Amino acid sequence: MQVKKYLVLVILFILPIVAYLFFASGVNNFGKLSMLTKGVDDVATMDSDVTFKDKITIVGFLGSNPENKNGNAFNLNQKIYKRFYKFKDFQFVMVMPKGTEEQAAELKKELGHLIDMKKWNFVFGDENQVKDFFASLKTDLQLEDDLSTSYAFIIDKDLNLRGRSEGEDEATLYGFDATSVSELNNKMVDDVKIILAEYRLALKKNSADRQK
Template identity: 65%
Template sequence: MKKTFVLTVLFVLPIVVYLFFASGVTNFGKLPTLTENIADLPSSDSDISLKGKITILGFLGKDIELKKGNAFNLNQKIYKRFYEFQDFQFLMVVPKGTEEKVLELKKELGGLADVRKWNFVYAGENEIHMFFKGLRTNLSLDESLSTPYVFIIDKDGNLRGRTNDEDEGTKYGFNATSVADLNNKMEDDVKIILAEYRMALKKNISNRDK
Protein backbone atom coordinates (compact mmCIF):
# COMPACT_ATOMS: atom_id res chain seq x y z
CA MET A 1 0.00 0.00 0.00
CA LYS A 2 2.80 2.36 0.98
CA LYS A 3 4.72 1.43 -2.14
CA THR A 4 1.71 2.26 -4.33
CA PHE A 5 1.29 5.61 -2.58
CA VAL A 6 4.96 6.51 -3.04
CA LEU A 7 4.84 5.56 -6.73
CA THR A 8 1.70 7.65 -7.18
CA VAL A 9 3.35 10.67 -5.58
CA LEU A 10 6.51 10.24 -7.64
CA PHE A 11 4.79 9.89 -11.00
CA VAL A 12 1.44 11.67 -10.70
CA LEU A 13 2.41 14.72 -8.65
CA PRO A 14 4.94 16.06 -11.18
CA ILE A 15 2.29 15.84 -13.90
CA VAL A 16 -0.22 17.73 -11.75
CA VAL A 17 2.37 20.42 -10.97
CA TYR A 18 3.27 20.72 -14.65
CA LEU A 19 -0.37 21.12 -15.68
CA PHE A 20 -0.89 23.73 -12.97
CA PHE A 21 2.00 25.87 -14.14
CA ALA A 22 1.19 25.29 -17.79
CA SER A 23 -2.31 26.67 -17.26
CA GLY A 24 -0.83 29.56 -15.31
CA VAL A 25 1.44 30.47 -18.21
CA THR A 26 -1.55 30.44 -20.55
CA ASN A 27 -3.53 32.76 -18.28
CA PHE A 28 -0.45 34.96 -17.90
CA GLY A 29 -0.25 35.49 -21.64
CA LYS A 30 -1.88 38.82 -22.33
CA LEU A 31 -4.13 41.34 -20.63
CA PRO A 32 -7.25 41.99 -22.73
CA THR A 33 -7.62 45.30 -24.57
CA LEU A 34 -10.93 46.96 -23.69
CA THR A 35 -10.61 50.35 -25.43
CA GLU A 36 -8.22 51.07 -28.28
CA ASN A 37 -6.47 54.30 -29.26
CA ILE A 38 -7.39 56.54 -26.34
CA ALA A 39 -6.76 60.19 -27.17
CA ASP A 40 -3.68 61.58 -25.51
CA LEU A 41 -3.95 63.72 -22.42
CA PRO A 42 -5.80 67.01 -22.10
CA SER A 43 -3.74 70.12 -22.80
CA SER A 44 -0.76 70.40 -20.51
CA ASP A 45 2.31 72.56 -20.18
CA SER A 46 4.45 69.46 -19.64
CA ASP A 47 5.67 66.80 -22.04
CA ILE A 48 3.87 64.02 -20.15
CA SER A 49 2.15 61.55 -22.46
CA LEU A 50 0.39 58.21 -22.39
CA LYS A 51 2.32 57.04 -25.44
CA GLY A 52 5.41 54.94 -24.88
CA LYS A 53 4.62 54.30 -21.20
CA ILE A 54 2.77 51.71 -19.17
CA THR A 55 0.51 54.07 -17.27
CA ILE A 56 -1.62 53.81 -14.16
CA LEU A 57 -4.19 56.51 -14.88
CA GLY A 58 -6.35 58.14 -12.23
CA PHE A 59 -8.67 61.10 -11.61
CA LEU A 60 -8.32 62.66 -8.16
CA GLY A 61 -10.71 65.56 -8.69
CA LYS A 62 -10.90 68.93 -6.95
CA ASP A 63 -10.90 67.66 -3.38
CA ILE A 64 -7.48 66.06 -3.39
CA GLU A 65 -7.22 66.26 0.39
CA LEU A 66 -10.18 63.85 0.57
CA LYS A 67 -8.52 61.41 -1.85
CA LYS A 68 -5.25 61.01 0.01
CA GLY A 69 -6.31 57.60 1.29
CA ASN A 70 -6.71 56.39 -2.30
CA ALA A 71 -3.33 57.83 -3.25
CA PHE A 72 -1.60 56.21 -0.27
CA ASN A 73 -3.21 52.84 -1.05
CA LEU A 74 -1.97 53.04 -4.63
CA ASN A 75 1.45 54.21 -3.53
CA GLN A 76 1.93 51.35 -1.09
CA LYS A 77 0.25 48.51 -2.97
CA ILE A 78 1.11 49.26 -6.60
CA TYR A 79 3.55 52.12 -7.12
CA LYS A 80 6.28 50.96 -4.71
CA ARG A 81 6.22 47.47 -6.25
CA PHE A 82 6.64 48.57 -9.84
CA TYR A 83 7.99 52.13 -10.18
CA GLU A 84 11.54 50.95 -10.86
CA PHE A 85 10.47 49.26 -14.09
CA GLN A 86 11.46 51.23 -17.16
CA ASP A 87 8.65 53.02 -19.00
CA PHE A 88 6.26 52.76 -16.04
CA GLN A 89 4.42 55.79 -14.66
CA PHE A 90 1.55 56.96 -12.49
CA LEU A 91 -0.50 59.73 -14.05
CA MET A 92 -3.26 61.64 -12.28
CA VAL A 93 -5.54 64.03 -14.17
CA VAL A 94 -6.63 66.88 -11.91
CA PRO A 95 -8.51 70.17 -12.39
CA LYS A 96 -6.62 73.40 -12.83
CA GLY A 97 -6.36 75.25 -9.55
CA THR A 98 -5.32 72.21 -7.49
CA GLU A 99 -1.57 72.79 -7.91
CA GLU A 100 -0.91 73.57 -4.24
CA LYS A 101 -2.90 70.54 -3.08
CA VAL A 102 -0.92 68.34 -5.47
CA LEU A 103 2.39 69.67 -4.11
CA GLU A 104 1.24 68.86 -0.58
CA LEU A 105 0.19 65.35 -1.63
CA LYS A 106 3.49 64.67 -3.41
CA LYS A 107 5.39 65.87 -0.36
CA GLU A 108 3.52 63.41 1.86
CA LEU A 109 3.94 60.57 -0.63
CA GLY A 110 7.63 61.46 -0.91
CA GLY A 111 8.08 60.50 2.73
CA LEU A 112 7.17 56.94 1.77
CA ALA A 113 8.70 56.44 -1.69
CA ASP A 114 10.59 58.03 -4.55
CA VAL A 115 7.78 59.94 -6.28
CA ARG A 116 9.55 60.85 -9.53
CA LYS A 117 7.09 58.70 -11.50
CA TRP A 118 3.99 60.20 -9.87
CA ASN A 119 2.91 62.62 -12.62
CA PHE A 120 0.01 65.11 -12.62
CA VAL A 121 -1.72 66.79 -15.56
CA TYR A 122 -3.88 69.87 -14.98
CA ALA A 123 -6.88 70.43 -17.24
CA GLY A 124 -10.19 72.27 -17.45
CA GLU A 125 -13.48 70.65 -16.41
CA ASN A 126 -14.71 70.05 -19.97
CA GLU A 127 -11.34 68.64 -21.01
CA ILE A 128 -11.38 66.18 -18.13
CA HIS A 129 -14.93 65.05 -18.91
CA MET A 130 -14.11 64.54 -22.59
CA PHE A 131 -10.90 62.69 -21.84
CA PHE A 132 -12.62 60.39 -19.34
CA LYS A 133 -15.46 59.76 -21.77
CA GLY A 134 -12.87 58.63 -24.31
CA LEU A 135 -11.94 55.68 -22.08
CA ARG A 136 -15.40 54.27 -22.91
CA THR A 137 -15.96 52.49 -19.59
CA ASN A 138 -19.07 51.73 -17.56
CA LEU A 139 -17.86 54.15 -14.86
CA SER A 140 -18.34 57.88 -14.32
CA LEU A 141 -16.76 60.88 -12.65
CA ASP A 142 -18.45 62.45 -9.64
CA GLU A 143 -19.23 66.15 -9.24
CA SER A 144 -15.65 66.87 -8.13
CA LEU A 145 -14.27 65.26 -11.33
CA SER A 146 -12.93 62.24 -9.46
CA THR A 147 -13.39 58.49 -9.42
CA PRO A 148 -11.91 55.95 -7.00
CA TYR A 149 -11.04 53.76 -10.01
CA VAL A 150 -7.67 53.74 -11.72
CA PHE A 151 -6.89 52.27 -15.12
CA ILE A 152 -4.06 50.41 -16.83
CA ILE A 153 -3.06 52.01 -20.14
CA ASP A 154 -0.49 50.31 -22.38
CA LYS A 155 2.29 51.92 -24.40
CA ASP A 156 0.03 52.29 -27.44
CA GLY A 157 -2.64 54.18 -25.52
CA ASN A 158 -5.02 51.23 -25.13
CA LEU A 159 -7.05 50.57 -21.98
CA ARG A 160 -6.34 47.11 -20.60
CA GLY A 161 -8.50 45.19 -18.14
CA ARG A 162 -10.48 41.98 -17.65
CA THR A 163 -13.22 40.51 -19.80
CA ASN A 164 -14.16 37.67 -17.46
CA ASP A 165 -13.68 39.00 -13.95
CA GLU A 166 -15.42 36.80 -11.39
CA ASP A 167 -17.11 39.78 -9.74
CA GLU A 168 -17.67 42.36 -12.48
CA GLY A 169 -17.53 40.53 -15.79
CA THR A 170 -15.81 43.25 -17.80
CA LYS A 171 -13.48 45.04 -15.40
CA TYR A 172 -12.31 48.42 -16.70
CA GLY A 173 -10.65 49.78 -13.58
CA PHE A 174 -9.48 49.02 -10.05
CA ASN A 175 -10.97 50.56 -6.94
CA ALA A 176 -8.26 52.40 -5.02
CA THR A 177 -10.41 52.46 -1.87
CA SER A 178 -10.24 48.65 -1.78
CA VAL A 179 -6.94 47.15 -0.66
CA ALA A 180 -8.31 43.75 -1.68
CA ASP A 181 -8.94 44.93 -5.25
CA LEU A 182 -5.42 46.35 -5.47
CA ASN A 183 -3.77 43.31 -3.87
CA ASN A 184 -5.79 40.52 -5.41
CA LYS A 185 -6.45 41.86 -8.91
CA MET A 186 -4.60 44.99 -9.92
CA GLU A 187 -1.18 43.78 -8.79
CA ASP A 188 -1.62 40.60 -10.86
CA ASP A 189 -2.72 42.53 -13.94
CA VAL A 190 0.20 44.95 -13.73
CA LYS A 191 2.52 41.95 -13.51
CA ILE A 192 0.89 40.49 -16.61
CA ILE A 193 1.32 43.60 -18.76
CA LEU A 194 4.91 44.09 -17.60
CA ALA A 195 5.66 40.46 -18.41
CA GLU A 196 3.99 40.88 -21.79
CA TYR A 197 6.36 43.70 -22.71
CA ARG A 198 9.39 41.90 -21.30
CA MET A 199 8.61 38.83 -23.40
CA ALA A 200 8.09 40.96 -26.51
CA LEU A 201 11.44 42.69 -25.88
CA LYS A 202 13.24 39.36 -25.46
CA LYS A 203 11.65 38.09 -28.66
CA ASN A 204 12.77 41.17 -30.60
CA ILE A 205 16.32 40.84 -29.26
CA SER A 206 16.35 37.13 -30.13
CA ASN A 207 15.13 37.85 -33.67
CA ARG A 208 17.83 40.48 -34.19
CA ASP A 209 20.52 38.05 -33.06
CA LYS A 210 19.51 35.40 -35.58
Template identity: 65%
Template sequence: MKKGFVLVVLFVFPLVAYLFFASGVNNFGRLPVLTQNIADLERFGTEVNLEGKITILGFLGNEIELKKGNAFNLNQKIYKRFGKFKDFQMVMIVPKGNGNEEKVESLKIELGALSDIEKWFFVFVETSEIKSFFQHLKTDKTLDENLSTPYVFIIDKELNLRGRTDDEDEGVKYGFNTTSVADLNNKMEDDVKIILAEYRLALKKNNADRSK
Protein backbone atom coordinates (compact mmCIF):
# COMPACT_ATOMS: atom_id res chain seq x y z
CA MET A 1 0.00 0.00 0.00
CA LYS A 2 1.39 3.40 -0.95
CA LYS A 3 2.28 5.93 1.74
CA GLY A 4 0.15 8.63 0.12
CA PHE A 5 -2.93 6.43 0.31
CA VAL A 6 -2.26 5.64 3.97
CA LEU A 7 -1.96 9.34 4.81
CA VAL A 8 -5.22 10.13 3.05
CA VAL A 9 -7.02 7.35 4.95
CA LEU A 10 -5.57 8.51 8.28
CA PHE A 11 -6.78 12.05 7.61
CA VAL A 12 -10.13 11.34 6.03
CA PHE A 13 -11.41 8.59 8.36
CA PRO A 14 -11.37 10.69 11.58
CA LEU A 15 -13.01 13.54 9.68
CA VAL A 16 -15.78 11.29 8.35
CA ALA A 17 -16.23 9.75 11.80
CA TYR A 18 -16.59 13.19 13.35
CA LEU A 19 -19.06 14.38 10.72
CA PHE A 20 -21.15 11.27 11.27
CA PHE A 21 -20.96 11.61 15.04
CA ALA A 22 -21.85 15.28 15.13
CA SER A 23 -24.39 15.30 12.32
CA GLY A 24 -27.98 16.17 13.15
CA VAL A 25 -30.60 18.87 13.06
CA ASN A 26 -28.46 21.19 15.16
CA ASN A 27 -25.85 21.53 12.39
CA PHE A 28 -22.79 21.12 14.62
CA GLY A 29 -23.97 23.79 17.09
CA ARG A 30 -24.28 23.52 20.83
CA LEU A 31 -27.38 21.92 22.22
CA PRO A 32 -29.27 24.78 23.92
CA VAL A 33 -29.41 25.08 27.70
CA LEU A 34 -33.06 25.23 28.79
CA THR A 35 -32.73 25.03 32.58
CA GLN A 36 -29.60 25.87 34.55
CA ASN A 37 -28.29 24.52 37.85
CA ILE A 38 -30.31 21.33 38.28
CA ALA A 39 -29.93 20.00 41.84
CA ASP A 40 -27.65 16.99 42.14
CA LEU A 41 -28.77 13.76 43.80
CA GLU A 42 -26.58 13.56 46.92
CA ARG A 43 -29.43 14.90 49.09
CA PHE A 44 -31.26 11.64 48.39
CA GLY A 45 -28.51 9.63 50.07
CA THR A 46 -27.22 8.08 46.88
CA GLU A 47 -23.72 7.75 45.47
CA VAL A 48 -25.05 8.45 41.98
CA ASN A 49 -24.13 11.95 40.81
CA LEU A 50 -25.26 14.01 37.83
CA GLU A 51 -22.35 16.45 37.92
CA GLY A 52 -19.50 15.43 35.66
CA LYS A 53 -21.72 13.08 33.65
CA ILE A 54 -23.90 13.29 30.57
CA THR A 55 -27.13 11.91 31.98
CA ILE A 56 -30.36 10.65 30.51
CA LEU A 57 -32.77 11.32 33.38
CA GLY A 58 -36.13 9.58 33.69
CA PHE A 59 -38.97 9.09 36.19
CA LEU A 60 -40.36 5.54 36.28
CA GLY A 61 -43.06 6.01 38.91
CA ASN A 62 -44.81 3.35 40.95
CA GLU A 63 -46.15 1.18 38.13
CA ILE A 64 -42.77 0.05 36.85
CA GLU A 65 -44.19 -3.02 35.19
CA LEU A 66 -46.15 -0.70 32.87
CA LYS A 67 -42.99 1.25 32.00
CA LYS A 68 -40.89 -1.71 30.89
CA GLY A 69 -41.62 -0.98 27.25
CA ASN A 70 -40.37 2.58 27.69
CA ALA A 71 -37.19 1.33 29.34
CA PHE A 72 -36.62 -1.25 26.59
CA ASN A 73 -37.07 1.42 23.88
CA LEU A 74 -34.58 3.68 25.64
CA ASN A 75 -32.14 0.83 26.09
CA GLN A 76 -32.29 -0.32 22.48
CA LYS A 77 -32.35 3.06 20.76
CA ILE A 78 -30.12 5.21 23.00
CA TYR A 79 -28.19 3.24 25.61
CA LYS A 80 -26.88 0.56 23.25
CA ARG A 81 -25.60 3.26 20.93
CA PHE A 82 -24.03 5.63 23.46
CA GLY A 83 -23.48 3.59 26.64
CA LYS A 84 -19.87 2.90 25.71
CA PHE A 85 -18.92 6.55 26.19
CA LYS A 86 -17.04 7.05 29.45
CA ASP A 87 -19.12 9.85 30.99
CA PHE A 88 -22.55 8.71 29.78
CA GLN A 89 -25.18 7.30 32.15
CA MET A 90 -28.89 6.52 32.51
CA VAL A 91 -30.51 7.59 35.80
CA MET A 92 -34.08 6.62 36.66
CA ILE A 93 -35.82 8.21 39.65
CA VAL A 94 -38.12 5.74 41.45
CA PRO A 95 -40.44 6.29 44.45
CA LYS A 96 -39.39 4.52 47.64
CA GLY A 97 -41.59 1.68 48.88
CA ASN A 98 -44.59 0.07 47.17
CA GLY A 99 -42.39 -2.90 46.32
CA ASN A 100 -40.51 -0.76 43.82
CA GLU A 101 -37.10 -2.07 44.85
CA GLU A 102 -38.16 -5.59 43.84
CA LYS A 103 -39.78 -4.32 40.64
CA VAL A 104 -36.55 -2.56 39.67
CA GLU A 105 -34.54 -5.71 40.28
CA SER A 106 -36.87 -7.56 37.92
CA LEU A 107 -36.50 -4.81 35.31
CA LYS A 108 -32.71 -4.90 35.63
CA ILE A 109 -32.68 -8.64 34.98
CA GLU A 110 -34.74 -8.16 31.82
CA LEU A 111 -32.62 -5.25 30.62
CA GLY A 112 -29.45 -7.19 31.44
CA ALA A 113 -30.55 -9.94 29.08
CA LEU A 114 -30.44 -7.39 26.26
CA SER A 115 -27.23 -5.49 27.07
CA ASP A 116 -24.65 -4.65 29.70
CA ILE A 117 -26.52 -2.33 32.10
CA GLU A 118 -23.47 -1.13 34.02
CA LYS A 119 -24.44 2.50 33.40
CA TRP A 120 -28.13 2.16 34.26
CA PHE A 121 -28.77 3.60 37.75
CA PHE A 122 -32.00 3.60 39.76
CA VAL A 123 -32.33 6.14 42.58
CA PHE A 124 -35.07 5.63 45.18
CA VAL A 125 -36.58 8.87 46.45
CA GLU A 126 -39.42 9.89 48.77
CA THR A 127 -42.64 10.91 46.99
CA SER A 128 -42.61 14.56 48.09
CA GLU A 129 -38.98 14.96 47.09
CA ILE A 130 -39.61 13.54 43.61
CA LYS A 131 -42.29 16.16 43.00
CA SER A 132 -40.00 18.96 44.18
CA PHE A 133 -37.02 17.71 42.18
CA PHE A 134 -39.11 17.41 39.01
CA GLN A 135 -40.51 20.92 39.40
CA HIS A 136 -36.98 22.32 39.55
CA LEU A 137 -36.34 20.97 36.06
CA LYS A 138 -38.75 23.73 34.90
CA THR A 139 -40.10 21.85 31.89
CA ASP A 140 -43.49 21.90 30.22
CA LYS A 141 -44.04 18.25 31.21
CA THR A 142 -45.85 16.87 34.28
CA LEU A 143 -45.67 13.76 36.41
CA ASP A 144 -48.78 11.58 36.47
CA GLU A 145 -50.48 10.27 39.62
CA ASN A 146 -47.89 7.48 39.79
CA LEU A 147 -45.00 9.97 39.70
CA SER A 148 -43.96 8.89 36.21
CA THR A 149 -43.58 10.47 32.80
CA PRO A 150 -42.76 8.84 29.47
CA TYR A 151 -40.34 11.70 28.81
CA VAL A 152 -36.63 11.60 29.57
CA PHE A 153 -34.28 14.56 29.77
CA ILE A 154 -30.67 15.28 28.82
CA ILE A 155 -28.62 16.72 31.71
CA ASP A 156 -25.10 17.92 30.96
CA LYS A 157 -21.97 17.71 33.12
CA GLU A 158 -22.59 21.17 34.57
CA LEU A 159 -26.11 20.24 35.76
CA ASN A 160 -27.98 22.00 32.98
CA LEU A 161 -31.00 20.59 31.18
CA ARG A 162 -30.38 20.58 27.42
CA GLY A 163 -32.94 20.48 24.63
CA ARG A 164 -34.19 22.34 21.58
CA THR A 165 -35.47 25.88 21.20
CA ASP A 166 -36.64 25.53 17.59
CA ASP A 167 -38.11 22.06 17.32
CA GLU A 168 -40.39 21.72 14.28
CA ASP A 169 -43.14 20.05 16.33
CA GLU A 170 -42.89 21.44 19.86
CA GLY A 171 -41.00 24.71 19.58
CA VAL A 172 -39.11 24.38 22.85
CA LYS A 173 -38.38 20.69 23.35
CA TYR A 174 -37.48 19.78 26.92
CA GLY A 175 -37.69 16.00 26.76
CA PHE A 176 -38.01 12.94 24.58
CA ASN A 177 -40.96 10.57 24.54
CA THR A 178 -39.82 7.00 25.21
CA THR A 179 -43.09 5.59 23.92
CA SER A 180 -42.20 6.99 20.49
CA VAL A 181 -39.46 5.15 18.63
CA ALA A 182 -39.55 7.97 16.05
CA ASP A 183 -38.79 10.59 18.73
CA LEU A 184 -35.88 8.52 20.01
CA ASN A 185 -34.54 7.72 16.54
CA ASN A 186 -35.10 11.02 14.78
CA LYS A 187 -34.53 13.56 17.52
CA MET A 188 -33.01 12.22 20.72
CA GLU A 189 -30.27 10.30 18.95
CA ASP A 190 -29.24 13.46 17.08
CA ASP A 191 -29.20 15.55 20.25
CA VAL A 192 -27.15 13.03 22.23
CA LYS A 193 -24.65 12.97 19.34
CA ILE A 194 -24.42 16.76 19.49
CA ILE A 195 -23.73 17.00 23.21
CA LEU A 196 -21.18 14.17 23.17
CA ALA A 197 -19.41 15.80 20.21
CA GLU A 198 -19.49 19.13 22.04
CA TYR A 199 -17.61 17.71 25.02
CA ARG A 200 -15.22 15.80 22.80
CA LEU A 201 -14.26 18.99 20.97
CA ALA A 202 -13.90 20.90 24.25
CA LEU A 203 -11.58 18.18 25.59
CA LYS A 204 -9.44 18.27 22.43
CA LYS A 205 -9.23 22.06 22.64
CA ASN A 206 -8.20 21.95 26.31
CA ASN A 207 -5.55 19.34 25.59
CA ALA A 208 -4.25 21.44 22.69
CA ASP A 209 -4.16 24.59 24.84
CA ARG A 210 -2.20 22.80 27.58
CA SER A 211 0.35 21.51 25.08
CA LYS A 212 1.18 25.02 23.81
Protein backbone atom coordinates (compact mmCIF):
# COMPACT_ATOMS: atom_id res chain seq x y z
CA MET A 1 0.00 0.00 0.00
CA GLN A 2 2.84 2.35 0.84
CA VAL A 3 4.38 1.78 -2.62
CA LYS A 4 1.07 2.50 -4.32
CA LYS A 5 0.71 5.68 -2.29
CA TYR A 6 4.10 6.96 -3.44
CA LEU A 7 3.34 5.93 -7.01
CA VAL A 8 0.14 7.98 -6.99
CA LEU A 9 2.04 10.97 -5.57
CA VAL A 10 4.65 10.69 -8.34
CA ILE A 11 1.98 10.53 -11.03
CA LEU A 12 0.01 13.45 -9.58
CA PHE A 13 2.85 15.82 -8.72
CA ILE A 14 6.22 14.85 -10.16
CA LEU A 15 5.31 13.88 -13.73
CA PRO A 16 3.46 17.16 -14.48
CA ILE A 17 6.51 19.12 -13.27
CA VAL A 18 8.85 17.04 -15.46
CA ALA A 19 6.53 17.48 -18.45
CA TYR A 20 6.37 21.23 -17.85
CA LEU A 21 10.16 21.52 -17.66
CA PHE A 22 10.53 19.49 -20.84
CA PHE A 23 8.14 21.62 -22.86
CA ALA A 24 9.42 24.88 -21.38
CA SER A 25 12.92 23.86 -22.40
CA GLY A 26 11.62 23.07 -25.89
CA VAL A 27 10.12 26.53 -26.26
CA ASN A 28 13.31 28.24 -25.13
CA ASN A 29 15.61 26.12 -27.30
CA PHE A 30 13.52 25.66 -30.41
CA GLY A 31 10.93 28.44 -30.24
CA LYS A 32 12.64 30.68 -32.76
CA LEU A 33 11.57 31.26 -36.33
CA SER A 34 14.52 31.57 -38.70
CA MET A 35 15.44 35.05 -39.95
CA LEU A 36 15.84 34.68 -43.72
CA THR A 37 16.15 38.31 -44.89
CA LYS A 38 17.11 41.25 -42.71
CA GLY A 39 15.67 44.71 -43.22
CA VAL A 40 13.07 44.35 -45.97
CA ASP A 41 11.56 47.56 -47.33
CA ASP A 42 8.71 49.08 -45.34
CA VAL A 43 5.40 49.53 -47.15
CA ALA A 44 5.18 52.91 -45.40
CA THR A 45 7.02 54.24 -48.46
CA MET A 46 3.87 53.43 -50.48
CA ASP A 47 1.25 54.23 -47.83
CA SER A 48 2.11 56.35 -44.81
CA ASP A 49 -0.84 54.92 -42.87
CA VAL A 50 0.58 51.38 -42.88
CA THR A 51 3.92 50.21 -41.53
CA PHE A 52 5.64 46.95 -40.67
CA LYS A 53 7.44 48.50 -37.73
CA ASP A 54 6.38 47.02 -34.38
CA LYS A 55 3.90 44.70 -36.11
CA ILE A 56 3.87 41.01 -36.95
CA THR A 57 2.70 41.12 -40.54
CA ILE A 58 1.40 38.61 -43.06
CA VAL A 59 2.16 39.97 -46.54
CA GLY A 60 0.53 38.94 -49.80
CA PHE A 61 0.48 40.06 -53.44
CA LEU A 62 -2.90 39.82 -55.17
CA GLY A 63 -1.86 41.45 -58.45
CA SER A 64 -3.73 43.51 -61.02
CA ASN A 65 -6.45 40.85 -61.34
CA PRO A 66 -7.19 40.12 -57.68
CA GLU A 67 -10.29 38.13 -58.56
CA ASN A 68 -7.90 35.43 -59.78
CA LYS A 69 -6.46 35.21 -56.26
CA ASN A 70 -9.76 35.32 -54.35
CA GLY A 71 -9.27 31.69 -53.33
CA ASN A 72 -5.87 32.50 -51.85
CA ALA A 73 -7.28 35.47 -49.95
CA PHE A 74 -10.14 33.33 -48.64
CA ASN A 75 -7.75 30.60 -47.47
CA LEU A 76 -5.51 33.09 -45.68
CA ASN A 77 -8.53 34.76 -44.10
CA GLN A 78 -10.01 31.49 -42.87
CA LYS A 79 -6.85 29.70 -41.75
CA ILE A 80 -4.57 32.52 -40.56
CA TYR A 81 -6.35 35.85 -40.07
CA LYS A 82 -9.37 34.50 -38.18
CA ARG A 83 -7.09 32.57 -35.86
CA PHE A 84 -4.68 35.36 -34.96
CA TYR A 85 -6.24 38.77 -35.68
CA LYS A 86 -7.10 39.41 -32.03
CA PHE A 87 -3.41 39.59 -31.13
CA LYS A 88 -2.60 43.23 -30.55
CA ASP A 89 0.38 43.63 -32.89
CA PHE A 90 -0.82 41.33 -35.70
CA GLN A 91 -1.86 42.54 -39.16
CA PHE A 92 -2.36 41.56 -42.80
CA VAL A 93 -0.96 43.66 -45.66
CA MET A 94 -1.82 43.00 -49.29
CA VAL A 95 0.49 44.81 -51.72
CA MET A 96 -1.31 45.62 -54.97
CA PRO A 97 -0.82 47.71 -58.12
CA LYS A 98 -2.49 51.10 -58.33
CA GLY A 99 -5.80 50.89 -60.13
CA THR A 100 -7.07 47.92 -58.13
CA GLU A 101 -8.51 49.97 -55.27
CA GLU A 102 -12.14 49.15 -56.10
CA GLN A 103 -11.50 45.41 -56.41
CA ALA A 104 -9.63 45.49 -53.08
CA ALA A 105 -12.54 47.24 -51.36
CA GLU A 106 -14.96 44.67 -52.79
CA LEU A 107 -12.76 41.79 -51.66
CA LYS A 108 -12.48 43.22 -48.16
CA LYS A 109 -16.25 43.57 -48.00
CA GLU A 110 -16.71 39.99 -49.20
CA LEU A 111 -14.25 38.55 -46.68
CA GLY A 112 -15.62 40.63 -43.82
CA HIS A 113 -19.14 39.21 -43.63
CA LEU A 114 -18.36 37.19 -40.50
CA ILE A 115 -15.25 38.85 -39.08
CA ASP A 116 -13.78 42.25 -38.20
CA MET A 117 -11.46 43.22 -41.09
CA LYS A 118 -9.81 46.21 -39.42
CA LYS A 119 -6.41 44.48 -39.51
CA TRP A 120 -6.60 43.65 -43.21
CA ASN A 121 -4.68 46.42 -44.98
CA PHE A 122 -4.27 47.06 -48.70
CA VAL A 123 -1.28 49.04 -49.95
CA PHE A 124 -1.08 50.29 -53.54
CA GLY A 125 2.02 51.13 -55.54
CA ASP A 126 3.05 51.53 -59.14
CA GLU A 127 4.63 48.58 -60.95
CA ASN A 128 8.18 49.50 -60.01
CA GLN A 129 7.28 50.01 -56.34
CA VAL A 130 5.62 46.60 -56.13
CA LYS A 131 8.53 44.90 -57.89
CA ASP A 132 11.14 46.71 -55.78
CA PHE A 133 9.37 45.79 -52.56
CA PHE A 134 9.08 42.15 -53.59
CA ALA A 135 12.77 42.11 -54.54
CA SER A 136 13.66 43.37 -51.05
CA LEU A 137 12.32 40.09 -49.61
CA LYS A 138 15.22 38.32 -51.38
CA THR A 139 13.43 35.02 -51.90
CA ASP A 140 13.81 32.31 -54.52
CA LEU A 141 10.29 33.13 -55.77
CA GLN A 142 9.09 35.41 -58.56
CA LEU A 143 6.08 37.61 -59.13
CA GLU A 144 3.75 36.63 -61.96
CA ASP A 145 3.19 39.01 -64.88
CA ASP A 146 0.21 40.60 -63.11
CA LEU A 147 2.39 41.33 -60.02
CA SER A 148 0.81 38.57 -57.97
CA THR A 149 2.08 35.46 -56.22
CA SER A 150 0.32 32.61 -54.47
CA TYR A 151 2.77 32.87 -51.56
CA ALA A 152 2.27 34.75 -48.30
CA PHE A 153 5.16 35.91 -46.11
CA ILE A 154 5.81 36.60 -42.42
CA ILE A 155 7.54 39.91 -41.57
CA ASP A 156 8.54 40.55 -37.97
CA LYS A 157 8.46 43.76 -35.94
CA ASP A 158 11.98 44.70 -37.03
CA LEU A 159 11.23 44.30 -40.76
CA ASN A 160 12.87 40.89 -41.17
CA LEU A 161 11.47 38.09 -43.31
CA ARG A 162 10.93 35.00 -41.17
CA GLY A 163 10.50 31.40 -42.29
CA ARG A 164 12.24 28.03 -42.31
CA SER A 165 15.84 27.56 -43.33
CA GLU A 166 17.08 24.56 -45.25
CA GLY A 167 17.30 21.69 -42.81
CA GLU A 168 14.18 22.82 -40.94
CA ASP A 169 12.15 22.02 -44.06
CA GLU A 170 12.75 20.23 -47.38
CA ALA A 171 14.24 23.49 -48.66
CA THR A 172 14.37 27.08 -47.43
CA LEU A 173 10.76 28.14 -46.92
CA TYR A 174 10.51 31.86 -47.65
CA GLY A 175 6.75 31.95 -48.03
CA PHE A 176 3.65 29.77 -47.69
CA ASP A 177 1.55 28.64 -50.64
CA ALA A 178 -1.91 30.04 -50.02
CA THR A 179 -3.43 27.69 -52.61
CA SER A 180 -2.59 24.81 -50.25
CA VAL A 181 -4.84 24.57 -47.20
CA SER A 182 -2.63 21.80 -45.83
CA GLU A 183 0.48 24.01 -46.03
CA LEU A 184 -1.32 26.81 -44.22
CA ASN A 185 -2.62 24.40 -41.57
CA ASN A 186 0.53 22.33 -41.11
CA LYS A 187 3.26 24.95 -41.53
CA MET A 188 2.11 28.56 -41.53
CA VAL A 189 -0.16 28.25 -38.48
CA ASP A 190 2.73 26.72 -36.53
CA ASP A 191 5.20 29.40 -37.63
CA VAL A 192 2.85 32.26 -36.74
CA LYS A 193 2.36 30.64 -33.33
CA ILE A 194 6.14 30.46 -32.87
CA ILE A 195 6.77 34.12 -33.70
CA LEU A 196 3.90 35.27 -31.46
CA ALA A 197 5.25 33.12 -28.62
CA GLU A 198 8.74 34.47 -29.27
CA TYR A 199 7.57 38.04 -28.72
CA ARG A 200 5.46 37.11 -25.70
CA LEU A 201 8.46 35.43 -24.07
CA ALA A 202 10.65 38.45 -24.83
CA LEU A 203 8.02 40.75 -23.32
CA LYS A 204 7.80 38.65 -20.15
CA LYS A 205 11.58 38.57 -19.85
CA ASN A 206 11.85 42.34 -20.24
CA SER A 207 9.12 42.83 -17.66
CA ALA A 208 10.85 40.48 -15.22
CA ASP A 209 14.21 42.23 -15.77
CA ARG A 210 12.66 45.63 -14.99
CA GLN A 211 11.23 44.31 -11.74
CA LYS A 212 14.60 43.03 -10.47
